[in-house]
Amino acid sequence: MADATASLKESGHRAVMTSPRAAGDDLATASVSPISDEAQAAYSVFCRTALFAPAQSPQWVRHWTEQIRPDAILATLAAGGRPVLSLALEIERHGPFRIARFMGGRHANGNFAAVDPARLDEITCSQIRTLFDAVAAARPDIDVVALQRLLPDFDGTANPLAKLPSFPSPNLSLAVDLDGGFEAVLSRMSGKRKKKKHRSQTRKFEAAGGFRRIQAHTPEEVHSLLYAFFAMKEFRFRRMGIANVFGDPQVRIFFHKLFAEALKESEPPFLLHGLEVAGKLRAVTGSSVGGRRLICEFGAISEDDLAHASPGDFLFFENIAEACRDGFSVYDFSVGDEPYKRQWCDIEMKHLDVLVPLTLKGRMLASGLRGNAGIKAFIKNSPKIWSLTKALRRKTAGKRPPSDED
Incomplete structure (x- = not known):
C-alpha cells in the first residue's frame, strides 16, 4: 500500500x-x-x-x-x-x-x-x-x-x-430474474395484467399533459432528479414517522457527487432515471451496476394528484425492460420487502x-x-x-x- x-x-x-x-x-x-x-x-x-x-x-x-x-x-x-x-x-x-x-x-x-x-x-x-x-x-x-x-x-x-x-440479516432482498428477456419476465409475472395497466397509465399520463422517461446524462440532470427525489423522500419519511436517512446535507452532497462523477465514465456505474408528467417529476430511481446485476438503490414518487396512477410502477416497468435490453441477468430491488417489489420479484436473497x-x-x-x-x-x-x-x-x-x- x-x-x-x-x-x-x-x-x-x-x-x-x-x-x-x-x-x-x-x-x-x-x-x-x-x-x-x-x-x-x-x-x-x-x-x-x-x-x-x-x-x-x-x-x-x-x-x-x-x-x-x-x-x-x-x-x-x-x-x-x-x-x-x-x-x-x-x-x-x-x-x-x-x-x-x-x-x-x-x-x-x-x-x-x-x-x-x-x-x-x-x-x-x-x-x-x-x-x-x-x-x-x-x-x-x-x-x-x-x-x-x-x-x-x-x-x-x-x-x-x-x-x-x-x-x-433481518431484511430480505428481492430481485427479478431477467433470463429470457422482458417478454419472458412478463410471462412469469402476470404479464397480461402488467401490460394492460401500463397502457392505462400511458393514457392517463398523456391526458394529464404528456410524459417522458428521463435518464440523467448531464450534471444538471443529476441535480434536478436528486433534488426532486430528496423532497419526495423527506415528505414520505415524515408521514411514516421514521428517520430520513437522506436528510443529512453532506449525505445529499455525496449522492450528487457520486452520480454526477459517474457520467465521466464510458459505462457509468451509477444511474438516475425519472418519470416526468406534465413537466413535473413524479417518480425517481437511483441505480448502481454490480457485475451482471442492475441494482435499484433507492426510489420515490411524488404524492400528488397523479399518485393514484402509480408513476413508480410505470417507471419500474420501463427500467426492467431496459435492463433486459442492456443484457443484465438480474434486476435487484435491494433490501426491503414491499408489495410493489413482490409484483415483480421471483428471487429472494438473504444477506x-x-x-x-x-x-x-x-x-x-x-x-x-x-x-x-x-x-x-x-x-x-x-x-x-x-x-x-x-x-x-x-x-x-x-x-x-x-x-x-x-
Whole structure:
C-alpha cells in the first residue's frame, strides 16, 4: 500500500503489518492504514481487476470520504506482495462503543469487499482473521467490526467473508430474474395484467399533459432528479414517522457527487432515471451496476394528484425492460420487502451479517447486536406484527422526532 506507514504516523495511529502466513505458495500479510490520498490511489489500482459491490467501489469510497469525512481505514490482505482482499471501513461511535462498518452506513447494501477473483480460492478463514488481528493492533479502540448485509455470492462468486461465522440479516432482498428477456419476465409475472395497466397509465399520463422517461446524462440532470427525489423522500419519511436517512446535507452532497462523477465514465456505474408528467417529476430511481446485476438503490414518487396512477410502477416497468435490453441477468430491488417489489420479484436473497469482536466490550456488543437482529427479523417476518408496527409508527408521526433506531 502506498506510503501506508507515513499515513498512519500522520494520523496518530500505528502502522501494522502482520506476520506472514502461508497462502498456497505465497506468504499472506495484512496491513491497515487510514484512508489517505495514497491509500485510495492504491485501492483504485487494485479495483481495476478486482471484484466488488458498488458500495465498495473506489468512487463510492472517495466521495463518501470527501463529503462525510469519517474516521476511516483501509484493511488489506496481500499474498506474494499483491493484494487479494481489501476492506474500506468507517468507524462510528455508539455510546461507549466504536464499531467499524462498511463505508456508507445504511446506504451500503448487498456488500461484497474488493477481492482478486483469480486468487479467491487462496483466501482462508485463518487469513481473514489475520486481517482483523491487524485491525485490532492498528486501532485498539475499535470494539467490533460489523460486516452487515453481505451478499452470499457475487454473480456466482462466493463471498470470502461468508467463511466467517455469520447469521441472516433481518431484511430480505428481492430481485427479478431477467433470463429470457422482458417478454419472458412478463410471462412469469402476470404479464397480461402488467401490460394492460401500463397502457392505462400511458393514457392517463398523456391526458394529464404528456410524459417522458428521463435518464440523467448531464450534471444538471443529476441535480434536478436528486433534488426532486430528496423532497419526495423527506415528505414520505415524515408521514411514516421514521428517520430520513437522506436528510443529512453532506449525505445529499455525496449522492450528487457520486452520480454526477459517474457520467465521466464510458459505462457509468451509477444511474438516475425519472418519470416526468406534465413537466413535473413524479417518480425517481437511483441505480448502481454490480457485475451482471442492475441494482435499484433507492426510489420515490411524488404524492400528488397523479399518485393514484402509480408513476413508480410505470417507471419500474420501463427500467426492467431496459435492463433486459442492456443484457443484465438480474434486476435487484435491494433490501426491503414491499408489495410493489413482490409484483415483480421471483428471487429472494438473504444477506448475511458477520460480527467480529476485537475487545471484551466488543464481545458484549456483538451479542447484543445479534439479539437485536433476531428481534427485527422476527417482527419483519411476522405480517401481523409488522403491520401493527408500521401503523403505530405512522400514528406517532409528528408527535416526536423520528430517531435512527426507528
